[in-house]
Amino acid sequence: MTASNLPPDSADRLLDLLRTFARESRLPEPPEGIGLDTRLESDLGLDSLSRSELIARVEQGLDVRLPDQALMAATAGDLLQMIQGGVDGTETDLSAASIASGADDLEIPAGARTLLEVLDWHRRHAGDRTHILYYDGEDRAHPIRYADLAQGASRVAARLRHAGISPGDTVAVMLPTGPDYFFSFFGILAAGGVPVPIYPPARPQQIEDHLRRHARILDNAGTSFLITVPEARTIAKVMQVQVGSLREVLTLEDIETETPLDDWAAPEPNDIAFLQYTSGSTGDPKGVTLSHADLLANIRAMGEAIAIRADDVFVSWLPLYHDMGLIGAWLGSLYFGVPLISMSPLAFLARPRRWLQAIHQHRGTLSAAPNFAYELCLTRISESQMEGLDLSCWRRAFNGAEPVSAQTLRRFAEHFAPCGLREEALAPVYGLAEAAVGLAFPPVERGPRVDCIDRVRFANSAYALPVDCEDPDAMEVVACGRPLPGYRVRVVDGEGRELPERHEGLLQFQGPSATRGYYRNPAATARLIRDGWHETGDRAYLAGGDIHLSGRVKDLIIRGGRNIYPYEVEQALGELPGIRNGCVVAFAATDPKQGSERLVIVAESKERDPGRRTALQQRARELATDVLGVPPDEIVLAPPRAVLKTSSGKLRRVDTRERYLAGKLFEGPPRPVWQLARVGISGLWGRISRLVSDLPGILYARYAWVLFYLFAPGFWIAGTLVPTLGLRWTFTRFGLRLLGALTGMRVRVSGRENLDAAPSPCVLVANHQGYLDALALILALDRPVSFVAKRELTATPWVGRYLARMGTLFVDRFDVQRSSSESAQLNAALERGASLLFFPEGTFREQPGLMPFRMGAFAAAAQAGVPVIPIAIKGTRERMPGDSFRPTPGRVEVTLGAPIRPEGSDWPAAVALREAARDFIAGHSGGRIRSRIS
Incomplete structure (x- = not known):
C-alpha cells in the first residue's frame, strides 16, 4: 500500500497498534490515554530497542515501510506523518552495487608513518578503486574511491584553512555516519588539526544531558571548531556559549565549491592523530591521546592476529565516533586496502537484517558488533527473513566493547547455522581506547571458548576453580582472546604484585600503541600508568593464555568479604x-x-x-x-x-x-526547549563567571600595553637617532627597566660574571620560550650583542629598522651551513669583534620543552674558534603565553653559563658545542628535552 491510498482511518489504526503494544509491553499509559500527542520516550518510556519493535509492528500492521528516522520520532503524531510519507511495505533489498574484493595479493603501505601517508599511498597506487560502499537510509549505495576520499578531505581542509585553523587546533566532528564524516576526519588532519569525534544528539528528551557532557569534553579538548550538520546549528551554538575556546561552528554545505587544498599538513608519527573520549565521560573527561604511530601499530597488529587477506571485505554499521567503528572497521580497512561496506547505526537498529544481508550480498568476511547486536538479530530476524541468507563467507564475527554472553554466542551460532554460519567464526575480543582499540584476539579459526568456574569460590577467594558446566554453582566466563603480537598483559593484586593463572586481579598491559596519557589531564594520566604498565580499569584472570574478564574495577561491590560483580545479576533480572x-x-x-x-x-x-x-x-x-x-x-x-x-x-x-x-530516579526529563534554555543560561553564567575571574588579568594586560604604546614611539625615535651602538643599547635597556618597574615584571640575572670573563667576540645561544625573550636578554646583558634573526622581520619597516640599528643580523634560515653567503656574513661579524646571539630552536611553542637545536650557531662558533655561552631563560612563557598577547606580572630568570670552547673547527666540534649548550639550558630552564634530532 502506498502513501497516496492509505485508508482515512490511518491515525486510528496507528493508535490501536500503539495501545496494543503498550498493553503487551506493560507500558505506563498516560492518565489522559494514548493519543497523537503522546511522547514516545517521556510518556511511554520507549528506548531504541522498544521503538525498533514498535516500528516493526506498525509497518506490518499498516503495510508501509517507514524511514529509519522513525526511530527518532518524538510523538505518535510524528509517526503518523512518516506513515503518510511512506512507501510500499514490501521488504526491500540493498541496492545492487558491485565492489572489488581486493587485489590478488595484499598490498599495504608498509612504509607509511601517518594516516595521511596511508591515504596518499592508496590514492597514488589505486585511486580509482572503491574504498567504501556507503548505504544511506534509503538503502542506496554510494561508492567512495580512494581518490574521492582524498579529494573530499582536501575540500574540507580548505574550508578549515579559510576559517583560520592553526596547526594543532582540535576540531570536533559531530556528524552521522556518511561521506561527510569520512571527508571531515581526513580533512582536519590535512589542515593540520586534530579530530575529536563526538556523537550527535539522539533523542530530544536527553538534550540537556547530551550538551552538558559534550561541553565538558570540548572544553577539556580546547576545541577551536565544530563540524556538524545544518540541522544541529542551534544545538552547536548553545555548546559554543559553554565552551570558551570554540571559535566557529562549520557545516559542509556547498563543500563541492571549495577549491581543494593541495598543501596538506605533514605531521610526524608521534603527533596526535585524534582524541578518543570515552562515551561515558562526565565530570572528569578523559581524552585518550592517540598518535599516528599508535594507530598504525595497533592496526598492523590486529591485521596479523586475524591473518588479513586480499579477498577480505569488512561490513560495519558501528558508529564512527567509537573506536571499534572508527579504527577497527574504517581505518583498519583503509590501511589494508580491503573494501568497507558501511551503513549507519540507525539503519541497523531499524532493520537488523540489513547487517546480515550486506554480509551475504558483498561476501563479507569480517564484521564486528557489541553483544547486544547479536541479541537483536536473534529477536528481530525471523525464519522467513533468513531465507536466502548465505553467511558461509563470514570468517570472523568479532564480539566486543561490552560483556560477552556465552548464551548469546551459543544461540547465535545455532540460530544462523542454517544460513551457513560456522561456529568457529564467532570471535570474542577485548580492547580499550588506551591501547587504540584492540588488545586481545582469539587464534584464527578457533571458535568461542567458555570457562566454567565455581561461583562461590570465585566470590570468596578470587580464584577461578574450573568445574563441570552442569554444576548448579558454575559461572560461565567467556575467553576474550590472547594479547596481540607485540603486546603483553598481566594480572596483579592491589600492591602491584603479579598473580599466577586463575587468580583474579587488576588487568594491566604493555604494547606499541599504549597511549601516552589523557589529554590535558595529568592527574588521570598518573593513575593510568604504573611502573611502566597501563591500567585497563578491568578485573580479570588469565587461563590457557586467554584473558577472562570478571568486571570493571569501579563496578566491583565488596560485601561481607565477597567480591560481587553486577553483570550476572543485571542480566538475570533483565x-x-x-x-x-x-x-x-x-x-x-x-x-x-x-x-x-x-x-x-x-x-x-x-x-x-x-x-x-x-x-x-x-x-x-x-x-x-x-x-x-x-x-x-x-x-x-x-x-x-x-x-x-x-x-x-x-x-x-x-x-x-x-x-x-540524590533522590532523582523518579523525576522525568523536562521538555527539550527547557533543557536547551537551562544549558544556555548555565553557559552564559559560566562565561560571566570566567569574565569576572579574568577581569584583573584583562585590566592589567591593557594597562601594560597602554604603557608600551606610550613609551615605544619616543624610545624608537631616540634609539634610531643615537649615534653609537653602545648608547642605543644603554638607552633601550633604560626604557625596558622603566617599563618593567611600572608593570611589575622583574628580570633576575645570574652568571653575568661568565660573560664578563669571556673573550670578545663570542657566540651566545638561548632557549626560546615566548615573545619577551629578546627583551629579557637585553636587560640581562650589559654590553651590546648582535641578535641573529629571521629576515622576515624586515617586512615591517619600523621593526626592521630599529633591529638593524641595534646591530641585528638578518638571515633566511638559522641553519647557516646551507648558505655560504650567510655563513660568511656571520664570520665577518665575529672577525669585527661582534658577539652574536642565537635562538637555536628557531621558534617557540606554547607547550613546555626544548625543541631541536639547529646547527648554525655552533658551526659559526667552531669555524671562528670562539666560545659559546649558553643562556637559560625561565618564566617568559608564563609572563606572556605563546597563544596570546596578554602579559602577566611576575619574575623572569636569566642564567648565563660558563663559556664552552670548541675543540676544533670541524662538524663534530660543532655538534659537541650544541650538546653541551643544550644540556646546560635544559638543566636551568626547567624544560625537558623533546628531541636531539637537528
Missing part, C-alpha cells in the same frame, strides 16, 4: 517479565545513617499496578539472592529512562547511583 532487559544496574551505596555499604539494584519497569509491582519486586529479590548468594539491601523499580546509558548503550552505573542518592 530476563524477568515486567523488567526492561538491559535496563538494570547494581551498585554499592553508602548508608548515610550507618556508614556501611548497601547493595542496591535499580531496575526499570513499566508496571504501574501496585499489587503486580510488589510481586515483581519480590521475584526480583529472590532471583538476585540466588545469583549473588546474598540478598540485596534494596531493589528499586524505577520508571523508564531512570537508568542512564552512554551513547554506545553501556550502563552508566556511577551516574545512576548519583541519581539514586
Whole structure:
C-alpha cells in the first residue's frame, strides 16, 4: 500500500497498534490515554530497542515501510506523518552495487608513518578503486574511491584553512555516519588539526544531558571548531556559549565549491592523530591521546592476529565516533586496502537484517558488533527473513566493547547455522581506547571458548576453580582472546604484585600503541600508568593464555568479604517479565545513617499496578539472592529512562547511583526547549563567571600595553637617532627597566660574571620560550650583542629598522651551513669583534620543552674558534603565553653559563658545542628535552 491510498482511518489504526503494544509491553499509559500527542520516550518510556519493535509492528500492521528516522520520532503524531510519507511495505533489498574484493595479493603501505601517508599511498597506487560502499537510509549505495576520499578531505581542509585553523587546533566532528564524516576526519588532519569525534544528539528528551557532557569534553579538548550538520546549528551554538575556546561552528554545505587544498599538513608519527573520549565521560573527561604511530601499530597488529587477506571485505554499521567503528572497521580497512561496506547505526537498529544481508550480498568476511547486536538479530530476524541468507563467507564475527554472553554466542551460532554460519567464526575480543582499540584476539579459526568456574569460590577467594558446566554453582566466563603480537598483559593484586593463572586481579598491559596519557589531564594520566604498565580499569584472570574478564574495577561491590560483580545479576533480572532487559544496574551505596555499604539494584519497569509491582519486586529479590548468594539491601523499580546509558548503550552505573542518592530516579526529563534554555543560561553564567575571574588579568594586560604604546614611539625615535651602538643599547635597556618597574615584571640575572670573563667576540645561544625573550636578554646583558634573526622581520619597516640599528643580523634560515653567503656574513661579524646571539630552536611553542637545536650557531662558533655561552631563560612563557598577547606580572630568570670552547673547527666540534649548550639550558630552564634530532 502506498502513501497516496492509505485508508482515512490511518491515525486510528496507528493508535490501536500503539495501545496494543503498550498493553503487551506493560507500558505506563498516560492518565489522559494514548493519543497523537503522546511522547514516545517521556510518556511511554520507549528506548531504541522498544521503538525498533514498535516500528516493526506498525509497518506490518499498516503495510508501509517507514524511514529509519522513525526511530527518532518524538510523538505518535510524528509517526503518523512518516506513515503518510511512506512507501510500499514490501521488504526491500540493498541496492545492487558491485565492489572489488581486493587485489590478488595484499598490498599495504608498509612504509607509511601517518594516516595521511596511508591515504596518499592508496590514492597514488589505486585511486580509482572503491574504498567504501556507503548505504544511506534509503538503502542506496554510494561508492567512495580512494581518490574521492582524498579529494573530499582536501575540500574540507580548505574550508578549515579559510576559517583560520592553526596547526594543532582540535576540531570536533559531530556528524552521522556518511561521506561527510569520512571527508571531515581526513580533512582536519590535512589542515593540520586534530579530530575529536563526538556523537550527535539522539533523542530530544536527553538534550540537556547530551550538551552538558559534550561541553565538558570540548572544553577539556580546547576545541577551536565544530563540524556538524545544518540541522544541529542551534544545538552547536548553545555548546559554543559553554565552551570558551570554540571559535566557529562549520557545516559542509556547498563543500563541492571549495577549491581543494593541495598543501596538506605533514605531521610526524608521534603527533596526535585524534582524541578518543570515552562515551561515558562526565565530570572528569578523559581524552585518550592517540598518535599516528599508535594507530598504525595497533592496526598492523590486529591485521596479523586475524591473518588479513586480499579477498577480505569488512561490513560495519558501528558508529564512527567509537573506536571499534572508527579504527577497527574504517581505518583498519583503509590501511589494508580491503573494501568497507558501511551503513549507519540507525539503519541497523531499524532493520537488523540489513547487517546480515550486506554480509551475504558483498561476501563479507569480517564484521564486528557489541553483544547486544547479536541479541537483536536473534529477536528481530525471523525464519522467513533468513531465507536466502548465505553467511558461509563470514570468517570472523568479532564480539566486543561490552560483556560477552556465552548464551548469546551459543544461540547465535545455532540460530544462523542454517544460513551457513560456522561456529568457529564467532570471535570474542577485548580492547580499550588506551591501547587504540584492540588488545586481545582469539587464534584464527578457533571458535568461542567458555570457562566454567565455581561461583562461590570465585566470590570468596578470587580464584577461578574450573568445574563441570552442569554444576548448579558454575559461572560461565567467556575467553576474550590472547594479547596481540607485540603486546603483553598481566594480572596483579592491589600492591602491584603479579598473580599466577586463575587468580583474579587488576588487568594491566604493555604494547606499541599504549597511549601516552589523557589529554590535558595529568592527574588521570598518573593513575593510568604504573611502573611502566597501563591500567585497563578491568578485573580479570588469565587461563590457557586467554584473558577472562570478571568486571570493571569501579563496578566491583565488596560485601561481607565477597567480591560481587553486577553483570550476572543485571542480566538475570533483565530476563524477568515486567523488567526492561538491559535496563538494570547494581551498585554499592553508602548508608548515610550507618556508614556501611548497601547493595542496591535499580531496575526499570513499566508496571504501574501496585499489587503486580510488589510481586515483581519480590521475584526480583529472590532471583538476585540466588545469583549473588546474598540478598540485596534494596531493589528499586524505577520508571523508564531512570537508568542512564552512554551513547554506545553501556550502563552508566556511577551516574545512576548519583541519581539514586540524590533522590532523582523518579523525576522525568523536562521538555527539550527547557533543557536547551537551562544549558544556555548555565553557559552564559559560566562565561560571566570566567569574565569576572579574568577581569584583573584583562585590566592589567591593557594597562601594560597602554604603557608600551606610550613609551615605544619616543624610545624608537631616540634609539634610531643615537649615534653609537653602545648608547642605543644603554638607552633601550633604560626604557625596558622603566617599563618593567611600572608593570611589575622583574628580570633576575645570574652568571653575568661568565660573560664578563669571556673573550670578545663570542657566540651566545638561548632557549626560546615566548615573545619577551629578546627583551629579557637585553636587560640581562650589559654590553651590546648582535641578535641573529629571521629576515622576515624586515617586512615591517619600523621593526626592521630599529633591529638593524641595534646591530641585528638578518638571515633566511638559522641553519647557516646551507648558505655560504650567510655563513660568511656571520664570520665577518665575529672577525669585527661582534658577539652574536642565537635562538637555536628557531621558534617557540606554547607547550613546555626544548625543541631541536639547529646547527648554525655552533658551526659559526667552531669555524671562528670562539666560545659559546649558553643562556637559560625561565618564566617568559608564563609572563606572556605563546597563544596570546596578554602579559602577566611576575619574575623572569636569566642564567648565563660558563663559556664552552670548541675543540676544533670541524662538524663534530660543532655538534659537541650544541650538546653541551643544550644540556646546560635544559638543566636551568626547567624544560625537558623533546628531541636531539637537528
